Amino acid sequence: DAKTTQPNSMESNEEEPVHLPCNHSTISGTDYIHWYRQLPSQGPEYVIHGLTSNVNNRMASLAIAEDRKSSTLILHRATLRDAAVYYCISASLRGKLIFGQGTTLQVKP
Amino acid sequence: GAVVSQHPSWVICKSGTSVKIECRSLDFQATTMFWYRQFPKQSLMLMATSNEGSKATYEQGVEKDKFLINHASLTLSTLTVTSAHPEDSSFYICSAITSGRVTDTQYFGPGTRLTVL
Numbered sequence: 001d002a003k004t005t006q007p008n009s010m011e012s013n014e015e016e017p018v019h020l021p022c023n024h025s026t027i028s029g030t031d032y033i034h035w036y037r038q039l040p041s042q043g044p045e046y047v048i049h050g051l052t053s054n055v056n057n058r059m060a061s062l063a064i065a066e067d068r069k070s071s072t073l074i075l076h077r078a079t080l081r082d083a084a085v086y087y088c089i090s091a092s093l094r095g096k097l098i099f100g101q102g103t104t105l106q107v108k109p
Numbered sequence: 110g111a112v113v114s115q116h117p118s119w120v121i122c123k124s125g126t127s128v129k130i131e132c133r134s135l136d137f138q139a140t141t142m143f144w145y146r147q148f149p150k151q152s153l154m155l156m157a158t159s160n161e162g163s164k165a166t167y168e169q170g171v172e173k174d175k176f177l178i179n180h181a182s183l184t185l186s187t188l189t190v191t192s193a194h195p196e197d198s199s200f201y202i203c204s205a206i207t208s209g210r211v212t213d214t215q216y217f218g219p220g221t222r223l224t225v226l
Contacts, residue, residue: 034214043113043202043217044153087152094206096143097215099153 004088009104012078020073020103022088032093033064033071037084038102044087047073083107112136113205115218122193123226130188130221132203138183139205143215144176147200159186193225 005023012018024033032051036044048055048062050071055062061074075082087102112135122128132142141160145153157178159165165178175197177189186205190197200222204215 032214036217038153041200041220041222043115043204043220046214046216049214093214094141096155096158097204098155099145101152 004090004100006086006088006100006103008101009106011106011108012075012082014080014107014109015077018075018078018082018105018107020075020086020088020105021070022072023070024088024090025069027068027090030092031090033062033068034089034091034097035060035062035073036087036089036097036099037082038087039084044099045084047086049093078105078107080107080109111207111216113139113203113216113218115201115203115221117221118219119222119224121224121226124194125192127189127191128193128223130190130201130203130223132186132188132205132218134184134205134207134216137205137207139186139207140183141206142180142186143204144178144186144188145202145204147202147220153202156188190223193223195225198223198225 032049034049035047038044048060050062063072085102085104089097114133116131144156147153155168156171157165157167159178159180161180161183167173180186200220202220204217
């Protein structure tokens with residue numbers, strides 16, 4: 001699985017958009033970009049995943065660069081409940097996920 | 110939909126005893142389940158991949174005789190930590206992939222916190 005690089009931490013104000021970047025410069029052509037988040041003392045929660053096109057769901061949007069070497073998870077209006085560790089993982093669709101250190105998102109009221 | 114449960118949610122045991130953790134997919138059939146462990150302030154580390162009806166595939170460095178995995182049905186996988194020691198204290202998390210929709214990704218359980226005294 002390709003390695004991903006994320007900032008260790010980010011801060012956001014409540015009700016403002018948040019853009020969480022991820023670099024995956026060695027991603028293979030068939031690997032998807034998966035995003036999960038984890039609240040303290042809980043299992044990870046699926047956020048979104050995509051292959052080439054931008055994706056939207058009720059939780060977030062995923063913007064994938066044209067060369068697929070980077071992507072950005074967009075939370076349109078951050079809430080306090082969005083404070084979590086966000087993991088960006090490149091992997092096959094139904095394959096194993098190798099977690100990196102992720103980005104710890106703090107949301108300030 | 111796609112709910113994964115774990116039991117127990119936490120367990121405390123004495124050193125040398127064995128502990129079994131269950132992972133169930135409540136509303137779907139899971140052909141593949143994964144087991145992870147997570148130490149405080151660290152990321153998740155994949156331990157093994159479990160396919161229904163076959164032997165688990167362990168990641169490098171994970172002792173298969175110490176962490177016994179059984180995936181006997183499409184809704185249940187178990188992880189047994191044998192002869193647990195304090196260094197096995199960790200947060201154990203399972204995940205499952207549905208056997209149906211091709212586009213599905215992994216769904217995670219809430220985790221089991223193991224403390225070995």
